[in-house]
Amino acid sequence: MADNTRSSHIADQREAGRHQVLNTIRSAGSIARIDIARQTQVSPATVTAITSELLDAGLIEEIEPNGGQGAAKRGRPRVALTIRGDAHLIAGIKITDRCATTILVDFDGNTVGDHEEPLPSPEMTPKDLTKVIKRALTSATTAVGRDMTDISGVGIGLAGLIDARRNFIYWSPSLDARNVEFGHLLETALPFPCFIDNDANLVAKAEQKFGEGRGRSDFIVITIEKGVGMGIVLNNEIYRGGRGCGAEFGHIKVQLDGALCRCGQRGCLEAYVGDYALLREANIPGSTQPENDLSALYKQAKAGDAMAKSIFDRAGRMFAMGLANVINIFDPELVILSGEQMAYDFLYGQDVFERVRANTVQVDTALPEIRVHKWGDLMWAKGAAAYAIEQVSNSTIQRLAAHDA
Amino acid sequence: MADNTRSSHIADQREAGRHQVLNTIRSAGSIARIDIARQTQVSPATVTAITSELLDAGLIEEIEPNGGQGAAKRGRPRVALTIRGDAHLIAGIKITDRCATTILVDFDGNTVGDHEEPLPSPEMTPKDLTKVIKRALTSATTAVGRDMTDISGVGIGLAGLIDARRNFIYWSPSLDARNVEFGHLLETALPFPCFIDNDANLVAKAEQKFGEGRGRSDFIVITIEKGVGMGIVLNNEIYRGGRGCGAEFGHIKVQLDGALCRCGQRGCLEAYVGDYALLREANIPGSTQPENDLSALYKQAKAGDAMAKSIFDRAGRMFAMGLANVINIFDPELVILSGEQMAYDFLYGQDVFERVRANTVQVDTALPEIRVHKWGDLMWAKGAAAYAIEQVSNSTIQRLAAHDA
Numbered sequence: 001m002a003d004n005t006r007s008s009h010i011a012d013q014r015e016a017g018r019h020q021v022l023n024t025i026r027s028a029g030s031i032a033r034i035d036i037a038r039q040t041q042v043s044p045a046t047v048t049a050i051t052s053e054l055l056d057a058g059l060i061e062e063i064e065p066n067g068g069q070g071a072a073k074r075g076r077p078r079v080a081l082t083i084r085g086d087a088h089l090i091a092g093i094k095i096t097d098r099c100a101t102t103i104l105v106d107f108d109g110n111t112v113g114d115h116e117e118p119l120p121s122p123e124m125t126p127k128d129l130t131k132v133i134k135r136a137l138t139s140a141t142t143a144v145g146r147d148m149t150d151i152s153g154v155g156i157g158l159a160g161l162i163d164a165r166r167n168f169i170y171w172s173p174s175l176d177a178r179n180v181e182f183g184h185l186l187e188t189a190l191p192f193p194c195f196i197d198n199d200a201n202l203v204a205k206a207e208q209k210f211g212e213g214r215g216r217s218d219f220i221v222i223t224i225e226k227g228v229g230m231g232i233v234l235n236n237e238i239y240r241g242g243r244g245c246g247a248e249f250g251h252i253k254v255q256l257d258g259a260l261c262r263c264g265q266r267g268c269l270e271a272y273v274g275d276y277a278l279l280r281e282a283n284i285p286g287s288t289q290p291e292n293d294l295s296a297l298y299k300q301a302k303a304g305d306a307m308a309k310s311i312f313d314r315a316g317r318m319f320a321m322g323l324a325n326v327i328n329i330f331d332p333e334l335v336i337l338s339g340e341q342m343a344y345d346f347l348y349g350q351d352v353f354e355r356v357r358a359n360t361v362q363v364d365t366a367l368p369e370i371r372v373h374k375w376g377d378l379m380w381a382k383g384a385a386a387y388a389i390e391q392v393s394n395s396t397i398q399r400l401a402a403h404d405a
Numbered sequence: 406m407a408d409n410t411r412s413s414h415i416a417d418q419r420e421a422g423r424h425q426v427l428n429t430i431r432s433a434g435s436i437a438r439i440d441i442a443r444q445t446q447v448s449p450a451t452v453t454a455i456t457s458e459l460l461d462a463g464l465i466e467e468i469e470p471n472g473g474q475g476a477a478k479r480g481r482p483r484v485a486l487t488i489r490g491d492a493h494l495i496a497g498i499k500i501t502d503r504c505a506t507t508i509l510v511d512f513d514g515n516t517v518g519d520h521e522e523p524l525p526s527p528e529m530t531p532k533d534l535t536k537v538i539k540r541a542l543t544s545a546t547t548a549v550g551r552d553m554t555d556i557s558g559v560g561i562g563l564a565g566l567i568d569a570r571r572n573f574i575y576w577s578p579s580l581d582a583r584n585v586e587f588g589h590l591l592e593t594a595l596p597f598p599c600f601i602d603n604d605a606n607l608v609a610k611a612e613q614k615f616g617e618g619r620g621r622s623d624f625i626v627i628t629i630e631k632g633v634g635m636g637i638v639l640n641n642e643i644y645r646g647g648r649g650c651g652a653e654f655g656h657i658k659v660q661l662d663g664a665l666c667r668c669g670q671r672g673c674l675e676a677y678v679g680d681y682a683l684l685r686e687a688n689i690p691g692s693t694q695p696e697n698d699l700s701a702l703y704k705q706a707k708a709g710d711a712m713a714k715s716i717f718d719r720a721g722r723m724f725a726m727g728l729a730n731v732i733n734i735f736d737p738e739l740v741i742l743s744g745e746q747m748a749y750d751f752l753y754g755q756d757v758f759e760r761v762r763a764n765t766v767q768v769d770t771a772l773p774e775i776r777v778h779k780w781g782d783l784m785w786a787k788g789a790a791a792y793a794i795e796q797v798s799n800s801t802i803q804r805l806a807a808h809d810a
Contacts, residue, residue, distance in 0.1 A: 321661055
């Protein structure tokens, strides 16, 4: 038994070494073996053995730096290693209430193509959503002369309460059913693995890989669209909580017995800042406010209409209070406000940030940095693809590890 | 340079191995070398080398299992290793508004003695608090026939905003000054290292080592005394946040522009559930409520007085809302409500727990477990001592590591 434990320890170390080496090559872009050894503190001999395996598996490739020039002059050229983009075709999808935005990337994260698949309805049966996803992936691959079966894995981001570790959806506004084994459903319909996560977590992943979170081990992302979401990165990992549905922000309570939320509870942040909440407030008998047009309401507020201004003003104050609470609890170094809809500009204003500061516990040191980062659905999809690249890398390395035994 | 990196990697591994071995012996109570190797997956040869160092350093000792009986029958006896209690005398102190509760423990965590040192005033100058601490440690050691200079390290828990990593106090109700380099102050006055932390963090440490958090990698502790505090354990570590003042609970906002808090902000949870907040509400002209006697107010409420009941009822509802928000954000497996004062029983009631449930985002799986764990100041002090044992172990191992170079 001691021997088994011992050899499994060695296998664990080898597997950890593979992850380290692959991640180092990915972050560096291209890097020589000796520099991998320096950066990872894995021995040069082990780096050589691991890179040889990864080359055989087709995950990385050798390139000569400077296009091979100067190699002769200085003796043996230092061959660099780089991720082999062609190793895998990966997809990322963001489901909104209007469409499935799809991006195709290679294994190195370079965009290969993208596609927007309209949804038949904002809320669907799990089977219908599966069909939409299949259609989106078929169209996206066909458009770039590839086949859907070329895909190695797809990351999918949805709003809602999702246990990513189980590919399980407790609840999503995109589905007409609760507690859906959506991972199983997708994997019977599609010939490659699918990785489902809450969309705000995938924005956090996108910020970590391509955005404002690069090089930061700990930060919080607040997403502002129809609802508000949150992704938390602690120690370089997405924080998920015990049941997989941590980092809830839209349904934290900002008012005891407050406004009714579409979730059925009272006083949720979303019941004050969500589209429907703003329009609901404007719904006063005899009022001249536009009832179903948020952008018109917002224009009125900008133009100085007192009632419209009051609606957005309270929403901003409630949002500031919720954000300050998250800062009080996490004391993060960086908060990124991420989203696309201009309608939510009222949440990005200096007065909102001032209120956040006023509600944050005061110590005589700088407050956490708050950055605003606006981007579109395609970037959310890219976060989904980045998540899928990680998962496909992990399973490839696990397959290599299976050969160790 | 590659060689330096490589050898520093080996040194890091050796240091990590020492921590692993010492922690394994500490958790096991007593354990044979071969079992340490099995549990830690460190090689038997390395375990032998490390335990020999730890024996030389006097941190551990050998004992024969079963008092040496049966050894002859079955060949070479398996000598077990155990923490050498005499290795270090460690102190833990909890500062309240009344006294400095001190515990002395040996390096194995066994209680050696305890002492209560009254405070001249709830709020003191940093120098005066230093004197109180020195007096407490002198009395505690003298009472057990030891000398204060025998102590190897002391952990100190205070309410307030504290950066434990820097031994720095941003603010504490026990001090009349802000931004105090209290660690420096203590270390000029005392001949051993001091480790300062927020008191709720040290309760979390106590729960982890001796209480309801044993064997749990992730949990949240809410402390209820004069104020409310929070300690968060994630992945077996106390979560501290970017500036060291994370896990704030008493000053999260539960009401926009709400009741004035003694921190100067409005709507803080403490401004609804703290002693002063409850008494303030009772302060109505012509009212028969006792103005400065919380226990009398509580008795009235228990006896059915409508106004007194209403005061505790709202406090309970605000508390439930704050606790539900923490659960929504962290989705923890376990929440421990920890405290001593019976006056706060109204926060531990089933109706409060029902309200927490009603305000937690609903998914079709069990809600986090909430456990109530009542204990006194001595247990808080024991958490401080546990923290000091960890820190003293770490610095001893760092000294061993210095010999590696």
